[in-house]
Amino acid sequence: MKLSVSCVPVKRVLMGLVVSLYACGLPAHAESQPVRMVVPFSAGSYTDTVARLIAPAMSERLGTGIIVENRPGANGLVGADHVAKAAPNGMTILVGGASVNSINPGLYRTLPYDPVKDLLPVARIGILPFLLVVHPGVPAKTLAEFIAYARSNPGKLAYATPNAATLVGMETFKRSAGLDILSVPYKSSPQAMVDLAGNHVQVLIADIATAKPQVDAGKARLLAVTMDRRSPLLPDVPAMSESVKGFNLSAWTGLLAPAGTPPDAIQRISDALMAALETPDLRQRLSEIGFDIQPLGPAEFGPYLRAEIADYKQLIKDAGIELQ
Structure with a gap:
């Protein structure tokens, strides 16, 4: 039977179209709206670099623009809180990581949002190795020499801590090696x-x-990689675990969305990321900055994140770090 459009009220047609868009996990007119990818650190930071590398490839697969927006402050809390309180429509995502999402819950007495309930896991991108470096004026060519020098000069050296991961890493190192x-x-x-x-x-x-x-x-001297094994990118550089037994510090980077974001929208963003990470050009560019691609989808990322929070809470307690 042939149905004439004039038989269906225009209002009903428009409402059906809007419902269809939301059923797909997208707000109406999503095609013309850019997704906001919020980075909770300054421009030029590692998280920012990763975000700006993945954004074009994801944008192509999502069929919409992506704006990378920096909202630094308070070890990433400012940006994370902004996303936690954003409209849950799939158009705002957080480029999170170990510092913001795994460590801050154990480092701060209170947070302006619930780190598990208010931010939903979308996808883990991969793992980030760290390097321990010193100023060339420090008379140490190896980690063992540095430990000996620091022990004989208590309180005379200072370390920079730009995020929670490096804070926990250095305080754990100090406690393990007996350094001031x-x-x-x-x-x-x-x-x-x-x-x-x-x-x-x-x-x-x-x-x-x-x-x-x-x-x-x-302008800096490299002493070690902070993981429990040597990095394939720097095979001649020793791991800190070779001098400090059991030491292992790395960080992850991933995407999270505000609580209430439709599952279809979360899956769509995750799928776009996974597809982007399969492209040789993006893989090469991430490798060049030392990024180890180890993706996880929403189902696997959630349990991983909760386990990380528990592990870091114990590390913070063991290192004697004062809660903020």
């Missing part, structure tokens, strides 16, 4: 790296993208 090194907070890793090169601080745990150029320029 002053902590100096920074808003971003690039800023901390500049001050290390200028000898305002002498020690820093930083990502490869931030630290390696300064090491290559002779």
Whole structure:
């Protein structure tokens, strides 16, 4: 039977179209609205770099623009809180990570949002290794020499801490090695790296993208990678676990969405990321900044995140870090 459009009220047709759009996990007119990808750290930080690498490839697959928006402050709490309180329509996502989502819940007495209930896991992108670097003026060529020097000069060295991951890492290292090194907070890793090169601080745990150029320029000395194994990108650089038994510090980067975001929207964003991570060009560019691609979808990412929160709470307690 042939149905004439004139037999169906226009209002009903329009309402049906809107419902169809929401059923797909998207708000009406989503095709013309850019997705906001919120980075809770400054421009130029590692998280920001990863976000700006994945955004174009994801945008192509989502069929809409993506705007990378930096909202730094309070170890990432400002950006995370903004996303937690954003409209749950699939158009705002957080580029989160270990510092913001795994460590802050155990580092702060109270948070302005619930880290598990208010931010839903979308996808983990991968793992980030760190490097332990010192100013060239520090008379130590190896980690063992640095430990010996720091022990004989208590309170005379300072380390920069641009995020919660490096804070927990350094305090764990200090406690394990019996060191007295002053902590100096920074808003971003690039800023901390500049001050290390200028000898305002002498020690820093930083990502490869931030630290390696300064090491290559002779403005910083690389002592170790912070993981429990050597990095394939730097096979000749020892792991900290070779001198400090059991030491293992790495961080993850991933996407999260406000609570209440439709499951279809979360899956759609996750699928776009997974497809983007399969492209050779993006994989190469992430590899060049030392990023180890290890994706997890929403179902796997959730349990991983909850386990990370519990593990870091124990690390923070063991390291004797005062809650903020």
